[in-house]
Amino acid sequence: MATVLEPAGAPAADEKxxxxxxxxxxxxxxxxxxxxxxxxxxxxxxxxxxxxxxxxFSVYLSFQDWDGIGDMRYVGLKQYGWLLQDSVFWHSVLNTFEIWFLSTVPMLFLALVLAFLLHSQVRFAGAYRVAYFVPNVTSMVAMTVVFGSVFAQAGLANSALRAIGLDGVGWLSSEWGIKSSVSIMIIWRWVGYNALIFLAGLQAIPTEHFEAARVDGANSRQTLFRVVLPQLRPVVLFAAVTSTINGLQIFTESQVLFQSTDVGTTGGPGQEGMTIVLYLWQKAFKEHQFGYGAAMGWVLFAIIAVFTVINWRLVAGSDDDRRPGIAGLLRRKGARRGR
Incomplete structure (x- = not known):
């Protein structure tokens, strides 16, 4: 049999x-x-x-004066300068912060309490979870119309107040009545959603920690603040950040509740329901100042970024103080078992 010679320097067939x-x-x-x-x-x-x-494109548009149809006109940073001098814009910023505080703080607290109760051994827990989540998937436009009839001068809210001997409230005509009505709608929409988020975090906490608190004689309030909250910081941080982002972008509630066909009257009496996004919508889509609306959107982005960082620093804390109550409870539990 003839031998086939390979050329010199050629790699072998199985050589890597x-x-x-x-x-x-x-x-x-x-x-x-x-x-x-x-x-x-x-x-x-x-x-x-x-x-x-x-x-x-919104970044580029914020430096242009454009009505959406004609030619764009470059104005540089003038849009931002006009924004800083716009008293209505700063009024909308103040309204947004006040509504955010009136809605987000109570909403997160109620959501945490509801999650703590659902985490306990209660009957029909699944039905409660579905009921709490329903408002979040319900059309907010439809529910705003319903709440508008509830908060009317002769609506259900004032009828209930008069039934117990109190005077009616101008929910849709007074400054704090407008802010309170919008805040109540936000709480109604998001409290169940955040309660389920907190419930998922509670279910991830080891049961030994609850047993240690029970052995030490901790009541429900002490268990909530000494055991649950220190370990729920990541979940609370998530809920606080998302609630801040949603709260600073309030639009549907005020737009439907105080809708008007006249330019410049959006936001209810005294424009007390005027929010940043609602003012942005009015300038861009009612007055056709798209460049001004784009500049306002980026200012809102900066505000949300600042508040997100503040929430992160306030809620996240340091690694040294993450679980101060848990460590003590577990040490005491171990000592008792040793005895």
């Missing part, structure tokens, strides 16, 4: 390439990655068209 070198990618190898790339491409295409492009 030297370390640090890779074989060139063949067209067939590149085609092997094509199906998964095509499978995920719709997301990136949609994000580029409906996410990235509007964001980048």
């Amino acid at each position: 390439p030297p370390a640090g070198r890779t074989e060139p990618t063949t067209p067939g190898g590149r085609r092997r990655h094509l199906p998964p790339l095509l499978a995920i491409s719709p997301f990136y295409v949609l994000f580029a068209v409906f996410g990235a492009f509007p964001i980048l």
